[in-house]
Amino acid sequence: MTSDEKETIYNLLKLSSSWVYGYKSPKFQGDSIAFDDDVIEFVEPKPAPSSDAMATEVPQSEAIDIESAPPKVTGQQPSDNGGITIESICSKISTCRNCVLSNTRTNTVPGEGVQHPYVMVIGEGPGEDEDKTGRPFVGKAGQLLDKMLAAIGLSRTTNCYIANIVKCRPPMNRTPMPDEANACAGYLQAQIHILKPKFILAMGRTAAQNLLKTNTGINTLRGNWLELQFGNEKIPLMATFHPSALLRDERLKAPAWQDLKKFREKLLAEKPDYAEVFYTQQ
Numbered sequence: 001m002t003s004d005e006k007e008t009i010y011n012l013l014k015l016s017s018s019w020v021y022g023y024k025s026p027k028f029q030g031d032s033i034a035f036d037d038d039v040i041e042f043v044e045p046k047p048a049p050s051s052d053a054m055a056t057e058v059p060q061s062e063a064i065d066i067e068s069a070p071p072k073v074t075g076q077q078p079s080d081n082g083g084i085t086i087e088s089i090c091s092k093i094s095t096c097r098n099c100v101l102s103n104t105r106t107n108t109v110p111g112e113g114v115q116h117p118y119v120m121v122i123g124e125g126p127g128e129d130e131d132k133t134g135r136p137f138v139g140k141a142g143q144l145l146d147k148m149l150a151a152i153g154l155s156r157t158t159n160c161y162i163a164n165i166v167k168c169r170p171p172m173n174r175t176p177m178p179d180e181a182n183a184c185a186g187y188l189q190a191q192i193h194i195l196k197p198k199f200i201l202a203m204g205r206t207a208a209q210n211l212l213k214t215n216t217g218i219n220t221l222r223g224n225w226l227e228l229q230f231g232n233e234k235i236p237l238m239a240t241f242h243p244s245a246l247l248r249d250e251r252l253k254a255p256a257w258q259d260l261k262k263f264r265e266k267l268l269a270e271k272p273d274y275a276e277v278f279y280t281q282q
């Protein structure tokens, strides 16, 4: 394949990513790539090597690991967001038909919070109340979430942004299917890219598993400092139980509180005044 052909395909993928999600994913935000032609060299065939020569190993310095060879890069990474804003992403979401959840939703629920959040809180998907209002975490579970966040000096009006894995309500509040979560993933990536949270708090199994691309259960994931690989960055992430789970089973409140205290310790260590505005508003 020639370098021109490769570049055409790359640009088509970049364009479709921007068109679908209103934003270029981190995969397309690095330096511009200089593609090479695939060169096939015709060389005069050499006589077959002797059995002794066949046994000679290629020196390690001459071996080429094609899998790990990085693409050549040139140019500088653009420093702005290319005109993409949280509002433009919300606008894209409001008309999205990328998955079947669009057939049964009343409102899309893109998320809400401050523009420069210290923490991004990510849940599973909208429920009935959220579907009616277009706002995340406003039902009983949402009220409990607000209390959990307030206990560690966080709120959606001072230092958090709250979003979900899927932006439309799954019927009967079922867990989002993998294809639905995948269809919606670009919007969440766009939000993380624009908001640049310093920490992520994943609420429940579905959020943690989708963010971390794992099948490990919430009982194993929760309460540990993990990392979300995002482009070239790693964002510290902790998972804990979803507030809906706490409403169903009171016994989970104690371990969830342990998780939140551990989360707060690190927030404080990194930025001792992170909750200053929150407490002045109380």
Ligand code: SF4
Binding pocket: 093, 096, 097, 098, 099, 100, 101, 102, 108, 166, 167, 168, 180, 183, 184
């Ligand atoms: S859940 Fe996400 S991908 Fe599916 S229709 Fe809603 S916004 Fe689009």
